[in-house]
Amino acid sequence: MDIIVPKAGLTMTEATVTTWLVAEGEKVKKNDTIAELMTEKMTIEVEAPESGVIVSIIKQEGEEVLVGETLATLHTTHSYRDEKENIALPSANEVLKSPSNETASPGYDAAVIGGGPGGYLAALRIAQLGGKVVLIERNELGGVCLNAGCIPTKTLLKGAELTKIHTFSSEFGVYYPPPTIDFAKLMKKKETLIQQLQKGISHLLKKDKVTVINGVGEIVSPNKVKVTKSNGEIETITSKNIILATGSEAHIPNIPGLKNAKPWASKEALSMTELPESIAIIGAGAIGCEFAGIYAPFGVKVVLIESENEILPGADLDVAQFLKKSLKKDGVEILTSSQVKEIKEENGEKTLYIEHKDHYKEIVVKEILVATGRKARLEKLKAIGLEEENGGVMVDESLRTSIPSIFAIGDITGKENLAHVASAQGMVAAENCMGYQKRMNYELIPRCIYTSPEIASVGLTEKEANTKNLDYQIGKYYFNGNGRALTNGKAEGFVKVVRDKKYNQILGIHIVGTNASELISEGVLAINLEATTEEIAATIHPHPTLSEGLLEAALASMGKGIHV
Incomplete structure (x- = not known):
């Protein structure tokens, strides 16, 4: 019970x-x-x-x-x-x-704790390599990404994007009235997609004969996991290897009055069926900017608050400034260099007292969304002797922890809180469990923000190239000169290439515009293969396509731009 x-x-x-x-x-x-x-x-x-x-x-x-x-x-x-x-x-x-209460399972090659994008993929890979694997998940398969992150937010962002069709369709001789919003129906669509993808994961696990247990897994020794099932039964699992993939949870800052104001994190925001009248979003990183891009087109008054000097801290400055203009165009009020000092709630309204640069400012809203990052779930891990580092479990390049038979992947490692990083780590850990020698490379991680317009980056920013004292040159191409972007009616944004002058090697690629998250993969492959800008220029790109933007930016970085 x-x-x-x-x-x-x-x-x-x-x-x-x-x-x-x-x-x-x-x-x-x-x-x-x-x-x-x-x-x-x-x-x-x-x-x-x-x-x-x-x-x-x-x-x-x-x-x-x-x-x-x-x-x-x-x-x-x-x-x-x-x-x-x-x-x-x-x-x-x-x-x-x-x-009657505890059963001992036969030995496994690997026991995976956590069925998110890293955990379930690791289990599948081990099974494909002929290993016997058990996957332990206490909630729903797919983790935060599928159930309260990537997929739900992208569904809502699509809905927000559709509210804008009438603003440019008239240029093509097609007229729509201003849209009406049935937010509850959009949330129902979100749930339908989640369930569809959950069934897909379950089918794959069943097909590859992965044993799935719904319960809470706890490591009790380097080769033993105790699983407490939802019905109270306990099963002890023995395994040659254990993969920790327990993910992260929202980090709630210690702001006086914040807890009493009952703030939302992304999980709560994605479970609401009614739009708030107004909302303050604390934190203008990827999550905060995406939620601002969801709410504002639906007519919600949005205030986006960031303590740093610019939104999207760590992103390329040109990209961050471009998105800032776009969000303001959608009606988002943006406060940078701002610290929330206190929050008070009265009569259903929440007042945020903000230190904004050199003066104080008060913001009154109906709801507050906290988007100040996530923290690894590390409960009960110290007891088994796992070493920690930078707020996560310490792992080497093979994803091994300080206990050789235990691996850790995903947000719990404190490396990069991205679903595709967790999946890549899952592949590396799985193959190492099965005797291969694989290593994780964090220099080739694409970072995508699904705002309108989208943002995607890989490699070094200009600031990082300066910090490394590299001799570099940039090339930039704007989509307002791209035939496909113009025919799409969405010509905002640009492609930016950071090039090493000595060897012409591509150091970084940054894209802001429609389908940026799809276009970045060519850039990831180019940097992975240590491609030069000449090699990009020698690669024939189809016309008319948005992908021609990378070709033009590569040429521009060498001073050979054609359509710039």
Whole structure:
């Protein structure tokens, strides 16, 4: 039986676990107080729903929990519930080790904990290589990417893009009235796509004979995983290798009043069926900019707040400034060099007190979305001796942790919180589990932001080239001179190439414009193959296509531009 976070009051949504009064394996009676939680307003006692034995404590002291989340699991039988009978409870050892409660699985080549884009791909690859593999996932297959990240946001961004058709279709002699928005239907479309892709993953795993267990996996030794299933049963898995792919969760900054204002993270934002009247987005990285690009076209008043001097910190400056203009055109108010100092909620409105450059500013909105990054899920890992680094599990180039039989991939490594990086790491870890010698290269990672227009980059920015004291030259080509972009009616944006002068090697490529995320793959391949700008120039590109932009930018970087 699951012991869940109770809802104490109409407005309660979350709490913090302050004290556990019992331990795993301890006997409890019905209505015994087993834990204490703290909210903004009060302390809540959690009682045992039945008599039994505590099998596992899932949420640790200090962790934040949501109403309805599972705190612990309880082993109980029908006889325990009949309090009129004086039946002795079995010992903790009997419950935790008895055949009725715990089973031992046969050995595997690999046990993968986490079924996100890194975990399920690693499991598939191991199976393809002839390995016996088990995949453990506590929620839904696909992880944050499929269920509360990449796929849901791209669905909503498509809806936002469709609201703009009437603004340029008249140029082609096609007229549409201004759109009406059925946001609930769009969210239903999002759910349909998620379920379709989940079924696809499940089919692939079944086809390749991957054993899938729905439950919480916990490493108890270098070759053993304890899985607590949703029904309270425990299965012990032995495996030659273990791959950790437990992902990350939203990082909520410590701003006075923020928790009391009940902010959204991306998960909450993607579960709403009604649009907010107004919203403040704290953080103007990729996630913050994408949500601004979702809400503004739907008519929501959006304020985008960033502590750095420019949005998209770390991105190419030309690209960031171009997107800034585009977001402002959609009606987004952007505050850079701004720190949120305090938040107060009153009468259903939330006031943000912001230090903006050299003065203070107040913003009043209905909702707040926090987009200040994500943090790795590292709970219970210190106990087994895994070393940490930069907020994640320390891994080498082969994705091996400080314990040789344990690998880590995805957001938990603290490297790059990108789904395609997790997938690439999953492939490397899987093949190393099966005896291959593979290494991960982080220099060739494409970074895509699915705003309107899209942004995609790979390699060095100008700032990074300067920091490395490289002798470089840039070439830039604007899509307003591209035939296909003009016929599409979407000619905003450019391609920028950073070229090493001495060897003509391509150091970086940055694209802003329609389908930038599709165009960047040629750039990734070029840098992977250490291609020169001459080789790009000698490659015939079809006409008319957007891909001609890379050809023109490569030529321009050598001072040989044709259509610039």
